[in-house]
Amino acid sequence: MATAITLRNPAVATPRTRAATEESSLVRWLLIAIAVLFLVIFLFLPLAMVFSSALAKGWSFYLASLRQPDAWAAIRLTLIAAGIAVPANLIFGVAAAWAIGKFDFFGKSVLITLIDLPFAVSPVVSGLIYVLLFGLQGLLGPWLAAHDLKIVFAVPGIVLATIFVTFPFVARELIPLVQAQGNDEEEAALTLGASGWQTFFRITLPNIKWGLLYGVILCNARAMGEFGAVSVVSGHIRGRTNTMPLHIEILYNEYQFVSAFAVASLLALLALVTLLVKTLIEWKARQQRTQLEAAAAAEGSL
Amino acid sequence: MSFTFKQRSIIPGFGLSLGFTVLYLSLIVLIPLSATFLKTASLTWDQFWHVVTAPRALASYRLSFGASAIAASINLVFGLLVAWVLVRYTFPGRRLLDSLVDLPFALPTAVAGISLTAIYSSNGWIGHYLQPLGIKAAYSRLGVVIALTFTGLPFVVRTVQPVLEDLDKEMEEAAASLGASRWQTVSRVLFPAVMPAAITGFAMAFARAVGEYGSVVFISGNMPMRTEITPLLIITKLEQYDYAGATAIAVVMLVASFALLLLINLLQVWSGRREKSATVAEGEPVSVAANA
Numbered sequence: 001m002a003t004a005i006t007l008r009n010p011a012v013a014t015p016r017t018r019a020a021t022e023e024s025s026l027v028r029w030l031l032i033a034i035a036v037l038f039l040v041i042f043l044f045l046p047l048a049m050v051f052s053s054a055l056a057k058g059w060s061f062y063l064a065s066l067r068q069p070d071a072w073a074a075i076r077l078t079l080i081a082a083g084i085a086v087p088a089n090l091i092f093g094v095a096a097a098w099a100i101g102k103f104d105f106f107g108k109s110v111l112i113t114l115i116d117l118p119f120a121v122s123p124v125v126s127g128l129i130y131v132l133l134f135g136l137q138g139l140l141g142p143w144l145a146a147h148d149l150k151i152v153f154a155v156p157g158i159v160l161a162t163i164f165v166t167f168p169f170v171a172r173e174l175i176p177l178v179q180a181q182g183n184d185e186e187e188a189a190l191t192l193g194a195s196g197w198q199t200f201f202r203i204t205l206p207n208i209k210w211g212l213l214y215g216v217i218l219c220n221a222r223a224m225g226e227f228g229a230v231s232v233v234s235g236h237i238r239g240r241t242n243t244m245p246l247h248i249e250i251l252y253n254e255y256q257f258v259s260a261f262a263v264a265s266l267l268a269l270l271a272l273v274t275l276l277v278k279t280l281i282e283w284k285a286r287q288q289r290t291q292l293e294a295a296a297a298a299e300g301s302l
Numbered sequence: 303m304s305f306t307f308k309q310r311s312i313i314p315g316f317g318l319s320l321g322f323t324v325l326y327l328s329l330i331v332l333i334p335l336s337a338t339f340l341k342t343a344s345l346t347w348d349q350f351w352h353v354v355t356a357p358r359a360l361a362s363y364r365l366s367f368g369a370s371a372i373a374a375s376i377n378l379v380f381g382l383l384v385a386w387v388l389v390r391y392t393f394p395g396r397r398l399l400d401s402l403v404d405l406p407f408a409l410p411t412a413v414a415g416i417s418l419t420a421i422y423s424s425n426g427w428i429g430h431y432l433q434p435l436g437i438k439a440a441y442s443r444l445g446v447v448i449a450l451t452f453t454g455l456p457f458v459v460r461t462v463q464p465v466l467e468d469l470d471k472e473m474e475e476a477a478a479s480l481g482a483s484r485w486q487t488v489s490r491v492l493f494p495a496v497m498p499a500a501i502t503g504f505a506m507a508f509a510r511a512v513g514e515y516g517s518v519v520f521i522s523g524n525m526p527m528r529t530e531i532t533p534l535l536i537i538t539k540l541e542q543y544d545y546a547g548a549t550a551i552a553v554v555m556l557v558a559s560f561a562l563l564l565l566i567n568l569l570q571v572w573s574g575r576r577e578k579s580a581t582v583a584e585g586e587p588v589s590v591a592a593n594a
Contacts, residue, residue, distance in 0.1 A: 122513025196314035225410025227516035
């Protein structure tokens with residue numbers, strides 16, 4: 001559509017209407033300046049502060065901060081939590097997208113709303129619900145204690161809380177995508193004798209791969225960075241149940257600012273990589289769409 | 303499944319995929335959430351009311367909801383401006399800024415929290431300019447607003463941007479050729495078109511801010527009655543092993559967030575319908591032009 005407008009503009013727009021549908025250059029540059037200033041203050045400065053504080057005492061101190069055993073343990077636990085939460089929510093997202101996108105059934109819109117529910121819940125409350133279920137005072141607490149199982153204030157609780165807060169990411173990317181793609185290609189494959197799994201892996205999965213990747217990287221960024229929910233269920237045992245964000249909090253509260261920012265810089269790097277991949281995927285998806293549109297337009301003119 | 307629960311289809315895997323979806327949703331989300339409401343039942347109504355209307359709790363709601371409303375309003379104004387500038391103008395660095403807008407989604411809240419605190423503390427990059435003016439940005443309510451503005455920044459921009467991109471330039475040309483000044487065109491033609499999306503973004507930013515914890519705790523100073531947000535009050539009660547009290551406050555927050563979720567869904571239906579009717583009305587001339 002954008003191409004249609006740019007193609008048409010030179011022909012239709014006389015200099016007078018062009019002036020009437022655009023702001024004067026003074027207004028334009030003023031608006032740009034305010035917007036850029038706002039974004040620089042609120043986005044660029046926090047990012048720059050992380051890296052400049054992390055390197056405030058030089059590279060050797062930076063590397064030494066990251067080599068501390070507690071920092072390593074935190075990094076390892078963060079990778080474990082994300083390594084379980086992301087694939088779990090990936091499988092769920094694909095299943096939910098298949099059920100909701102490919103079939104019409106009673107209660108579908110309620111199901112979609114329920115999947116979005118974890119986004120509406122405060123991170124602190126997300127952690128609390130697991131404490132209330134599995135903690136010593138909780139509903140299942142006595143039973144778990146009797147069987148010597150520990151979920152809250154241990155790694156399983158951290159994994160569960162991480163799964164909860166990242167629950168909708170993959171599903172909400174995939175559901176609209178699968179819905180938009182329709183069933184034609186799958187039905188063709190099935191009538192030609194493909195099995196259900198063959199159809200999924202050869203037809204559906206290639207069609208949704210960019211949306212899937214998009215959901216996964218956003219899910220991963222949140223899983224590795226989650227603070228509130230994990231803080232409630234972790235119990236803050238140094239070297240055992242501290243993830244990277246929790247380790248940052250401890251260092252910060254002990255006035256080890258440079259070390260705190262050193263660990264924070266790793267998460268900030270992760271955020272930057274996430275944004276980069278996200279931009280690339282969006283670019284790729286837009287390219288695919290314009291190609292499809294061009295193909296459709298070519299077909300239409302024939 | 304023989305009645306109209308499900309439309310007929312030759313595609314397999316309905317039972318498996320829906321069964322797994324519902325099972326996983328129940329285990330991770332629905333059962334733990336209902337356990338919270340069950341736990342509150344251990345309090346009598348009077349006890350519950352006493353906990354959730356205690357002065358300290360009321361002060362925390364005022365701060366959480368008030369600061370969230372201010373932050374979401376800041377994001378509404380600047381989000382509209384940023385979306386406009388990113389869609390309509392070209393300038394060096396535009397693409398970089400466009401991708402950076404999502405930073406608050408990608409940057410962990412704890413990282414944002416310590417970084418904002420460092421910037422706005424009395425010897426920080428911005429704080430040391432505010433200090434002589436008598437403005438205390440870190441460890442104050444202003445700090446809470448700053449942190450919440452950061453976390454809610456992408457919402458309005460990202461809801462308004464696609465609407466602005468899809469807006470037909472012809473509407474503006476028509477308004478201009480009928481004699482409207484530029485400001486009249488903006489306020490009477492463009493503004494009503496983006497308003498539903500902007501309000502949806504506002505509500506999303508507000509809902510996110512009310513529950514936010516990580517970015518706020520570092521910068522707020524956490525003084526009871528003054529700079530203590532509701533999520534922090536829940537954590538404080540938990541640390542004092544006051545599980546019933548923490549649960550009661552959590553239930554208040556859950557009810558508030560469900561109400562907001564419902565509101566956002568209604569807003570999206572409303573803005574979606576407006577958008578759809580606009581594209582249907584404008585759809586034909588556009589596709590004709592694309593083929594020409």
